[in-house]
Amino acid sequence: MPLSSSSPAAVIVLAAGAGTRMKSDLPKILHSMGGRSLVGHALDAATSLDPDHLVAVVRHQRERVVDHVLEHNPQLVIADQDDIPGTGRAVEQGLEAIGAVDGTVVVTYGDVPLLTPETLSALVAEHQDAKNAVTVLSANVPDATGYGRIVRDDNGLVTQIVEHKDALKLAEDTGDSTIADITEINSGIYAFDGAVLARTLAQVSTDNVQGEKYLTDVLGLARAEGGRVATYVTEDLMEVEGVNDRTQLAALGAELNRRLAQRWMRAGVTIVDPTTTWIDVDVELAQDVTIKPNTQLHGTTKIATGATIGPDTTLVDVVVGEAATVRRTEGTEAVIGQGANVGPFTYLRPGTVLGDTGKIGAFYETKNVNIGRGAKLSHLGYAGDADIGENSNIGCGNITANYDGVNKHRTEIGAEVRTGSNTVFTAPVAIGDGAYTAAGAVIRQDVPAGALAMNAVKQRTIEEWVLERRPDSAAAKAARIANEKS
Numbered sequence: 158m159p160l161s162s163s164s165p166a167a168v169i170v171l172a173a174g175a176g177t178r179m180k181s182d183l184p185k186i187l188h189s190m191g192g193r194s195l196v197g198h199a200l201d202a203a204t205s206l207d208p209d210h211l212v213a214v215v216r217h218q219r220e221r222v223v224d225h226v227l228e229h230n231p232q233l234v235i236a237d238q239d240d241i242p243g244t245g246r247a248v249e250q251g252l253e254a255i256g257a258v259d260g261t262v263v264v265t266y267g268d269v270p271l272l273t274p275e276t277l278s279a280l281v282a283e284h285q286d287a288k289n290a291v292t293v294l295s296a297n298v299p300d301a302t303g304y305g306r307i308v309r310d311d312n313g314l315v316t317q318i319v320e321h322k323d324a325l326k327l328a329e330d331t332g333d334s335t336i337a338d339i340t341e342i343n344s345g346i347y348a349f350d351g352a353v354l355a356r357t358l359a360q361v362s363t364d365n366v367q368g369e370k371y372l373t374d375v376l377g378l379a380r381a382e383g384g385r386v387a388t389y390v391t392e393d394l395m396e397v398e399g400v401n402d403r404t405q406l407a408a409l410g411a412e413l414n415r416r417l418a419q420r421w422m423r424a425g426v427t428i429v430d431p432t433t434t435w436i437d438v439d440v441e442l443a444q445d446v447t448i449k450p451n452t453q454l455h456g457t458t459k460i461a462t463g464a465t466i467g468p469d470t471t472l473v474d475v476v477v478g479e480a481a482t483v484r485r486t487e488g489t490e491a492v493i494g495q496g497a498n499v500g501p502f503t504y505l506r507p508g509t510v511l512g513d514t515g516k517i518g519a520f521y522e523t524k525n526v527n528i529g530r531g532a533k534l535s536h537l538g539y540a541g542d543a544d545i546g547e548n549s550n551i552g553c554g555n556i557t558a559n560y561d562g563v564n565k566h567r568t569e570i571g572a573e574v575r576t577g578s579n580t581v582f583t584a585p586v587a588i589g590d591g592a593y594t595a596a597g598a599v600i601r602q603d604v605p606a607g608a609l610a611m612n613a614v615k616q617r618t619i620e621e622w623v624l625e626r627r628p629d630s631a632a633a634k635a636a637r638i639a640n641e642k643s
């Protein structure tokens with residue numbers, strides 16, 4: 158498809174509707190899929206056309222919607238729709254917000270999330286090449302219920318769009334269901350000649366079954382004044398489908414995910430089970446990444462080549478280095494170095510930085526910690542507000558006691574340190590390079606480089622205690638058998 162078209166004068170994104178069928182306190186277009194709101198998807202597609210003006214028409218839950226769309230797109234022009242209902246009125250007010258425009262005006266919906274930049278620019282190119290007054294993005298659907306029907310003349314040009322309810326009424330009044338039976342539908346997405354649009358909208362009335370100012374009436378009026386009205390037909394029905402309720406939200410969300418997974422697989426990523434792998438739109442995956450089942454990659458997560466993620470892993474804004482392995486892990490705002498190893502059953506909280514070839518093993522929680530290259534935190538522990546030097550080996554069950562009940566303090570552990578199992582670091586405390594701690598040590602004072610720190614009391618063993626105090630117990634019985642053998 159030639160993309161020789163010039164960028165449109167404006168894209169108007171309609172977002173004033175109430176979205177009642179979502180049954181939600183959250184405005185419909187703020188619901189999200191693939192880590193982005195519905196209106197965010199719509200605005201991104203619109204932005205791809207590089208229009209002179211990008212307009213959102215709002216009304217329902219105005220403040221929340223406006224806050225959100227301006228955060229998503231600070232250049233956006235906000236147009237408020239008044240009490241007159243209908244898509245025609247919405248576009249009219251969108252135009253009023255930017256003043257008279259020459260050139261192409263594109264209209265899209267805030268609740269149609271799968272529309273791609275490619276289809277939009279193909280619509281604009283077709284519109285401009287054919288010198289149309291209006292070009293409608295249409296589709297042939299198995300069930301046209303709810304949609305406006307595209308009515309064509311003998312030359313295949315569009316004469317009018319008849320709304321679903323009006324088509325049914327017409328069939329009832331005349332006994333002729335020809336129009337109601339049409340399966341080519343109006344997607345609601347169009348390219349208009351800006352001057353024709355402004356002129357014809359001024360003539361549109363609310364004289365119809367729904368008492369609304371229909372944008373679709375513009376087509377008949379444009380044609381009546383001699384303009385050419387045609388369609389650009391898309392084969393991809395999902396691209397023009399809107400979200401009206403939560404079943405459609407889930408269905409289109411799954412379709413978006415299927416498309417993203419397909420794109421990544423084509424780019425050289427192995428996704429073992431695409432149906433249980435969820436990838437947000439802003440995630441980046443390198444070639445030869447492997448993703449195992451039940452994995453969710455969210456936000457700006459970025460995975461380097463050769464890394465293996467999953468199974469059962471959720472990463473939010475996590476950066477994973479080349480050839481690293483991350484299994485059964487939940488991580489947020491963490492950095493995992495090249496060749497490093499995380500999991501299973503590991504919880505990485507914000508600020509965790511694991512150096513190259515390092516390890517955070519089973520049942521570990523980490524937060525705000527810099528772990529040097531090759532350092533290992535293999536099993537059962539908590540490391541928070543700490544620095545751990547290169548190649549240090551943190552024993553099983555070590556804890557940084559970082560919180561004194563009021564403030565958080567840091568633990569600084571040097572390079573090549575070896576800590577015994579169940580060491581507790583009572584922060585603030587520092588351990589020098591190459592120091593050791595004994596099993597069960599509670600470190601309250603700094604340990605110099607190369608020292609061994611221990612503070613466990615000498616073990617006391619009371620012989621025969623079980624046999625005397627618990628003579629009838631299974632333990633005592635086992636002890637007697639052991640004593641007889643020896």
Ligand code: UD1
Nearest residue numbers: 171172173174242243244247266304305343344345371372
């Ligand atoms: C509209 C079209 C119909 C098309 C269908 C595709 C008209 C008259 N009809 O149907 O031909 O097949 O879309 O989905 O245009 N909106 C506003 N302000 C309003 C009314 C709607 O901003 O006053 C916005 C909604 O938020 C939504 C979009 O316009 O994003 C479409 O509104 P909706 O009511 O769903 O469309 P229909 O009128 O049923």
Ligand code: CA
Nearest residue numbers: 268399400401
């Ligand atoms: Ca709709």
